[in-house]
Structure formats: C-alpha cells, structure tokens
Amino acid sequence: FWALPEHEPQARRMWKEAPHILEVLGHYFGEYPFLKDKYWVVEAPYLGMEHQTLVAYGDNFTDNSFGFDGILLHETAHEWWGNKVTVSDWADFWLHEAFATYAEALYVDATSGHERYLAYMKRMRPRIHNKKPIVQGKNLDSIHAYTGDIYFKGAWVLHTLRWLIGDEAFLGILHDFPNDPRYAYRHATTKDFTDFVEARTGRDLGWFWKRYLYTAALPRYTVTRSASGKGEKLQLAWDDPSFELPIPVSVGGQLHRVAMPQGHGELVIPAGAEVEVDPEGLILAKGPTD
Numbered sequence: 001f002w003a004l005p006e007h008e009p010q011a012r013r014m015w016k017e018a019p020h021i022l023e024v025l026g027h028y029f030g031e032y033p034f035l036k037d038k039y040w041v042v043e044a045p046y047l048g049m050e051h052q053t054l055v056a057y058g059d060n061f062t063d064n065s066f067g068f069d070g071i072l073l074h075e076t077a078h079e080w081w082g083n084k085v086t087v088s089d090w091a092d093f094w095l096h097e098a099f100a101t102y103a104e105a106l107y108v109d110a111t112s113g114h115e116r117y118l119a120y121m122k123r124m125r126p127r128i129h130n131k132k133p134i135v136q137g138k139n140l141d142s143i144h145a146y147t148g149d150i151y152f153k154g155a156w157v158l159h160t161l162r163w164l165i166g167d168e169a170f171l172g173i174l175h176d177f178p179n180d181p182r183y184a185y186r187h188a189t190t191k192d193f194t195d196f197v198e199a200r201t202g203r204d205l206g207w208f209w210k211r212y213l214y215t216a217a218l219p220r221y222t223v224t225r226s227a228s229g230k231g232e233k234l235q236l237a238w239d240d241p242s243f244e245l246p247i248p249v250s251v252g253g254q255l256h257r258v259a260m261p262q263g264h265g266e267l268v269i270p271a272g273a274e275v276e277v278d279p280e281g282l283i284l285a286k287g288p289t290d
C-alpha cells in the first residue's frame, strides 16, 4: 500500500482488510488473477480506478455501514471483471461495472449473511434510473456508455438472475465465466456471457436479456384477487406475455414461487390471507403501485 505519509495510520488499518477481500473474491471468482505479479493499492486524488494489479484508491479510508471499504472492494473486484475479462466495446461495459458492484453484495453475503446481502441490494435500488438500456449498442463513446445503470441496475439484473436460475447455477457461472479459457485474460461481450448462461442452464433466456439489458423500462406486473370456491385466487400477469420471470409471493408469511408461463401465473390462497409480492426484494420489477 502506497499512501501519503500523513495517512499512514489509516492506510495500515485499511490494508488489513485486503487479504480477506482477496480471499472472499477468490472464493467466488477463482484465485486472484495476477498472483505472479502483485496486488498493490496506491493512494490517488480521486475515488478509485482499477488499474491491473494496482488499485488506485482515494476514499478517506472509511468503512461503510456494512463493515468494509466499498471502493477498495469494488476496484479489487475489477481485477477479475475488467482486467482478467475485458470488454472490447463500451456497449458491454456492464460486464465490468455491474459485476464489480454485485461483488460488493457477495462480500456482504459471505461475511454478514443473507439478510444483510438483501439489505445491501435494497440500498442500491433507489439508484436505478431506467433512462437508457444497460447495453446501448456499438460505437458509443465513454461519456454515453457510462450511466449509473451499468452499476446498480446491472447488479440488480444479476441479483434477479440468481432468483431465476438458483444459487448453485448462478454462483457456478460467476466462478467459471472468468476462468473459461475463451474469456480469461481475453475479451468478452455481453453475448458471450448470455450464451454462457444459456449453455449452462440449458434454457433460452432471450426474454430475460431483452427486457433487462436491451430495454430501458422495467417489467411491470399486475395482481388481481378474486373469490374461488371457499378460498381466493391470486392472478399475476407481466406486461409482456413473453416475459416469464417467476414471482415470489408471500401468503400468510409463507414464501411461494409463482411460475409465470406466457407471462401469467395463479395461486390459490385461503380467503382473506395476507399477501405480499416479493417481500424480500428478489426481483427487479415494478408492481401495480410503483
């Protein structure tokens, strides 16, 4: 760690976090990619930058309320997502920023547990703007490619993908993609990643990518309740029949996963049951009142 002399005590304190950060990120994404070279941090007069093997850091040496230095972790995660796997076009820049941002949440998951992970994701949610698609097309310059949504919305797309395909497949993909010889220390595109996910899950997820990566507006669902026999029926519908993301619904405190083939799903519930859609914040979508 190369810090200004007047910041030595803070820098020494922060530096103690580094081995644990490398260990946790290594657990999720595979061994630190530049072991034979180095891992350095250099104090800089700006927030941070992910130079290969050398993180530039300038964020006051303060931990966030989740107990870690977010900038140090984010820039370090870029050693995998940015420096080991690198995009060749600005259009794909979410492969760097969304994954480094999501790495922050994974760190919380590993060190503080799932409840805190969900709280960390929830904290990002108001920072999503939906003004432009995450992947905007070729021949952009960096000014236009860099929107907040490639960070926070991108991280939420990964969070939602985790709900869709499950922890085992999702975490396996996050580990194996940057270690695949086609992409490790090479370039990758959004299509490389989405093809990788589809090959691993054996599913055509075109509807998922189309809505979350190539469309600005979020998917929206409606909920209707009606009497059905002695109980009630809950009907859920997406605003697009090709969008098939299952919806988490809590009925009387019990969480259900409602399948949404052709954008529609139903759940029979006891009369008067207390219903809450997505109480934990697992999917990126707008409800009837959003």
Ligand SMILES: [Zn+2]
Pocket: 074, 075, 078, 096, 097, 100
């Ligand atoms: Zn970044």
